[in-house]
Amino acid sequence: MYYTMRMADVQPRQFGKYRLITKLATGGMAEIFLASYQGIGGFSKVLVVKKILPNLSEEPRFLEMFLDEARIAAMLNHPNVVQIFDLGRIGSDYFIAMEYLAGESLSYVLKECRNQKKAFPHWLAASVVAQTAEGLHHAHVATGKDGQPLGIVHRDVSPQNIFLLYDGGVKVVDFGIARATTRTTQTRTGMLKGKYAYMSPEQVAGNDLDCRSDIFSLGIVLWESLVLRKLFIQENDLDLLKAVEKADIPDPRTFRATIPEPLALICQKSMARDKERRYASANDMAVDLRRFLKTCRADWDNPALAGFMQSLCQKRIEKKKAIIDQALSDPVSLEKSLFGDLTTFSSDTEYSVPHNTPSRQPAQPHDRTGMPKVILLVVMAMLLGGGLTWLWANREPASSAPHARPPDPDRPEDAGAPPAPTPPTENEPPSPAAEDGGATDPPPDGATIEDGYGGLAAGEAAAPVSQRGDNDYRLAKRHQKPKKNSKPATAPQDNHPPPGPPGQLRLLTNPWTEVFYNGKSLGQTPLVDIELPSGRIKLRLVNRERGIEKTVTVTIEPGKKTVEKLDLF
Missing domain, CATH: 3.30.200.20 (Phosphorylase Kinase; domain 1)
Incomplete structure (x- = not known):
């Protein structure tokens, strides 16, 4: 950023x-x-x-x-x-x-190089990545007060999180999703954290991570810095994740023939699909990069980077x-x-x-004529009392029902609930139909998406969404007349999916959303092979930045993997 x-x-x-x-x-x-x-x-x-x-x-x-x-x-x-x-x-x-940090992200620098049609010298790219590797190695081997390893893995190494300072320094930033033994929050199974285009294959697969995952990501950064183009370019996130997991990395010299062979080999070694063939530590990668820099030229250090930054970003x-x-x-x-x-x-x-911050009032001048004000206050109090008495005598009968709590989209029981004739009150539990993951009457085959706030309008029913390509869905509705003797919205329903072995769900949404099932967050999309009960279940999809709040009904096949890709625009 x-x-x-x-x-x-x-x-x-x-x-x-x-x-x-x-x-x-x-x-x-x-x-x-x-x-x-x-x-x-x-x-x-x-x-x-x-x-x-x-x-x-x-x-x-x-x-x-x-x-x-x-x-x-x-x-x-x-x-x-x-x-x-x-x-x-x-x-x-x-x-x-x-x-x-008085500088720019590497992401901005690479973008400006393309815009200004300037090359990012390969020795500067090697220097930036070497310094980044040294910072990451420090994090990887850090220990706590008890001397025990913290086990830090950054998990989000990318050009956005590497800063190039105007004075030639390099900084690793944003440990917001870093893994460490001291974290109080742990990543849920099936939840991916990080930028997909800079993940390692084992990160996409949801496997345990160590420092070599960051090394793979740093190898992508080096490749893109040398070539000035994205390594993984796919039409959608699902294909992007598949490409990362496959890790078929082209030689950077295919796109820029002037890259020295030793530097290309360092790049390829850092991105070996088998992590056992990568560098064992980020420091080992930094050592190889430093060794290469000593053989190619003398002015690759911080002053050279500072001069480049000054010329690129002067304004x-x-x-x-x-x-x-x-x-x-x-x-x-x-x-x-x-x-x-x-x-x-x-x-x-x-x-x-x-x-609890006290408000400061302007000082009042001393009043030497306080008695007239006292009399005026007494008269006003009498008039006010009479007015209140008249209002009490002419009041309308109060309703015996307590005030209803306004729906709160952040509460699981409120989000995705269909409109009911009488909203639930503080003393009434919401209808089971309003709960995330609640069972519904059998809808037509295929995934179904409903607006999250208030459900469908009268005379509308959820219909299968239109399919665009392989598992690509858009919101659709169909009109139908309300059924006679239809069940009220608050009628109790069976809130349990049919029995059977659980299945797995791989879910991708455009844009990203946080997924809730039975009121609990499953994490942000894409969700990769997360285990869920079999049968038709409801998921609530939320993206507050885009104002998206929708309820999706999906079918989880017993003992099988279900793949859903939903377009929520």
Whole structure:
């Protein structure tokens, strides 16, 4: 993820002891801000504040993932790994403060090379990957306070997570999905984490991972840096995963004949399909790359990379410097830090001060004529009391039913529920038909997709979705007249799938979604060969970023593998 900074975004706001200068990026779980810290004696430091998204801060699983990232990264201290300064909470906002990286992601650099028709010199590519490998090796061999290995595997090594600094340094970032023995959240069986185009074959297969999985991913990074094109290019994610699992890697010299043979061999060794044939450690790969660099030329080190970055990104460097200089020239007082307005920083982000923060009222002048005000208050109280008495006497009879709880799409029992004549109240459990994974009347053959909020309108029924190609589905509806004597929405139904041995489901959706079954998350798509009860079951598919909330009915064959690919647009 590379940062885009616009002058229009410069609206500094205080966030505890940090000053948020501008929003750099928004991801699936957090927002990233350029920030500064103002200390005593004119001390100031530019840094980055990463805040968990407000809608996820109350969900324990996402909160623990966020905290895991900080805990893992805080254990690492290496010049090629991003540094963590602080982990905390302000009000309901959890945040991580980390070092600001004055540079660009490798993803941006490769894109700019293509746009500007500039080659990315192969010796610079080798240098960048060597430094990345050294940072990863430090993480792989890191130990805890007890001296035991932490077993860290990054699992998301990609050009987006490698930063090239303007001064020639290289940093590995984003340990958000890293595996470690200290994690409190563990990846569910059948759930893939990472970018599909940079996964190792064993990662796609859902097998146990070690440092060699990161080495495979780093080999892809090296290949793409040398060739300036994507290694795995497929029409859809399912074919992409199959290509990665097959790992049929072409020689990079097929696309760029000037690549030296020793460098091409390093690239191919790092991406051997059999992990036993890869480098045993990221350090071994770095050693080979360093050895190659010594034989090819002398100016491959950080100053050479710094010169390349300066020529490639000159305008962006000047713009970022202007933004930071402008922000640091206008310090915010401590009083504004405690009582300032935090609600106008961004149109798509809400901030709130802690509820126990006292509000400061302007000082009132001493009133020397208090008696007339006392009399006025007594008269007003009498008038108000009379008005309340009249309202009580003329009130309408109150309903004996308690207020219904409004449906909450985040609650499993609410999402995907069809509309009922009378909404369930706090004292009434929702109908079993509203539960994720609940059994339904037998629908027509084939996968069925229903809108998640409120179900179908009157006179509509779920129909098989239209099939486009191999297991490729789109949303479809058919109209039919309501049946007479139809069952009410709250009628109890059998919520258990038919008996039989469980089957496996491989599910791919466009776009990605989080999958819920019986109110429990199965993880994000693609789900790979996850075990589920046989029979027709309901799955709830959620992507809050795209506003998608749908219920899908799929048939799990007993003892077999079911493959579904759903297009939700």
